[in-house]
Amino acid sequence: MAEPVLSFSRGSVRLNAFLAPKTNFNNAKARCGRGGGNLAAFSAQAEYTALLPLLSSSTLYRDGTERVVLWIGVDPRSPAGANETGLWLDDSPIEFWPKDNEPRQAGMCYALNCTSADGGGCSWDALPCGSTAPQGFLCETNTASxxxxxxxxxxxxxxxxxxxxxxxxxxxxxxxxxxxxxxxxxxxxxxxxxxxxxxxxxxxxxxxxxxxxxxxxxxxxxxxxxxxxxxxxxxxxxxxxxxxxxxxxxxxxxxxxxxxxxxxxxxxxxxxxxxxxxxxxxxxxxxxxxxxxxxxxxxxxxxx
Known part of the structure; x- marks a missing residue:
C-alpha cells in the first residue's frame, strides 16, 4: 500500500489509487490524510469522466478479477434528501451525481465499483462505513496546498x-x-x-x-x-x-x-x-x- 498502483493529475490535484484489501472507510481516509489529502471528490462530471478510462486500466485488476471497489470521499455525515446536495469530505458541495445511480443515502459511505469488462465503467455503491469489502481507495492531494x-x-x-x-x-x-x-x-x-x-x-x-x-x-x-x-x-x-x-x-x-x-x-x-x-x-x-x-x-x- 506504500505506492499507488495508478496516478492521474488534473491541474494541481493528483489522484492516486491504492489497492489495500480489507480497509474500511475511516482507515482509507486516514491513509489519504498522511499523504496530505483526502479521499477523492468530483466537483464536476467532466472531472469524473476524464478519470473513467484510467479506471479500466489493467493495473487495477489483479489475479484475473474483472471488478475493483475503491472508497471515495462522500461525507457520510451530510444530510440527504430532495433539497440536500450533500458534501464531500473536503467540505465542497456534491454538485455531480451519476444519473444512473440511486440517490445518495445519509449515513452511508460510497465506493466506486468498477469493471474492466465490456468497455469498463463504474457505479457509485453505498456501503456501511465499517465495511472491508472494497479492495482499495482513491486519494487526492492538492500540490498547491x-x-x-x-x-x-x-x-x-x-x-x-x-x-x-x-x-x-x-x-x-x-x-x-x-x-x-x-x-x-x-x-x-x-x-x-x-x-x-x-x-x-x-x-x-x-x-x-x-x-x-x-x-x-x-x-x-x-x-x-x-x-x-x-x-x-x-x-x-x-x-x-x-x-x-x-x-x-x-x-x-x-x-x-x-x-x-x-x-x-x-x-x-x-x-x-x-x-x-x-x-x-x-x-x-x-x-x-x-x-x-x-x-x-x-x-x-x-x-x-
Missing amino acids: VSYLYGVPSTGKTYVYGAAGAALRGATLLCSRWNGQLVSFNSDKEFDVVMTPLLNGSVPVKGNTISGGQLRTWLGIADRNATKWRDGTSVGPGSFSVTGAPGCYVARCPAPATGAAGAGSATAPSPDQCVWELADKCLTRNNFICEMPGVLEGPSGRVV
Missing part, C-alpha cells in the same frame, strides 16, 4: 507541511480536512525533528511566511492561556513568556538563507534558535505544519 510529507516512527506521526502561508483558522481547517490537526510538540526532541527539514531547506518555504528574516510557524495551542496542546497534552511550564489575547501562538525562527537549501546544510538555522511566542494577530499568513496519527507508508519528501 502541500509541500512536504515526513513520517517519523519515533513519534508515531506523519507531519504534513503546508505549501503556502495561512491564517490560523485556515491552517486549522486544512489540517482537519486532512484528518489531522495543527502540530503539538510533546518534547524538545520532537520539535527539533519536525523543524529541522523546514530550517535546512528540505521543505520549500514561501516568501509570504518570512518577515524581517524570521520564519513564523503556527503552533497547535488549544487555549488562550497556552496550557494545552490540541492533542490534549499539557504545554510545559515556562514555554511562553507572555500569554493571553489574541490567543494564537507561533514558533519564530531565523529563516533559511536563499541558496542554502539541503538537509544538513552547515549554514542552516538550528531549531535551538527558535522562540515560542504570542502572535500579534491570528490573521497573519504564517507557515503551518499538520500532524496525522500513524507513520506515512511511503517515502518522506517533497510533494511534486
Whole structure:
C-alpha cells in the first residue's frame, strides 16, 4: 500500500489509487490524510469522466478479477434528501451525481465499483462505513496546498507541511480536512525533528511566511492561556513568556538563507534558535505544519 498502483493529475490535484484489501472507510481516509489529502471528490462530471478510462486500466485488476471497489470521499455525515446536495469530505458541495445511480443515502459511505469488462465503467455503491469489502481507495492531494510529507516512527506521526502561508483558522481547517490537526510538540526532541527539514531547506518555504528574516510557524495551542496542546497534552511550564489575547501562538525562527537549501546544510538555522511566542494577530499568513496519527507508508519528501 506504500505506492499507488495508478496516478492521474488534473491541474494541481493528483489522484492516486491504492489497492489495500480489507480497509474500511475511516482507515482509507486516514491513509489519504498522511499523504496530505483526502479521499477523492468530483466537483464536476467532466472531472469524473476524464478519470473513467484510467479506471479500466489493467493495473487495477489483479489475479484475473474483472471488478475493483475503491472508497471515495462522500461525507457520510451530510444530510440527504430532495433539497440536500450533500458534501464531500473536503467540505465542497456534491454538485455531480451519476444519473444512473440511486440517490445518495445519509449515513452511508460510497465506493466506486468498477469493471474492466465490456468497455469498463463504474457505479457509485453505498456501503456501511465499517465495511472491508472494497479492495482499495482513491486519494487526492492538492500540490498547491502541500509541500512536504515526513513520517517519523519515533513519534508515531506523519507531519504534513503546508505549501503556502495561512491564517490560523485556515491552517486549522486544512489540517482537519486532512484528518489531522495543527502540530503539538510533546518534547524538545520532537520539535527539533519536525523543524529541522523546514530550517535546512528540505521543505520549500514561501516568501509570504518570512518577515524581517524570521520564519513564523503556527503552533497547535488549544487555549488562550497556552496550557494545552490540541492533542490534549499539557504545554510545559515556562514555554511562553507572555500569554493571553489574541490567543494564537507561533514558533519564530531565523529563516533559511536563499541558496542554502539541503538537509544538513552547515549554514542552516538550528531549531535551538527558535522562540515560542504570542502572535500579534491570528490573521497573519504564517507557515503551518499538520500532524496525522500513524507513520506515512511511503517515502518522506517533497510533494511534486
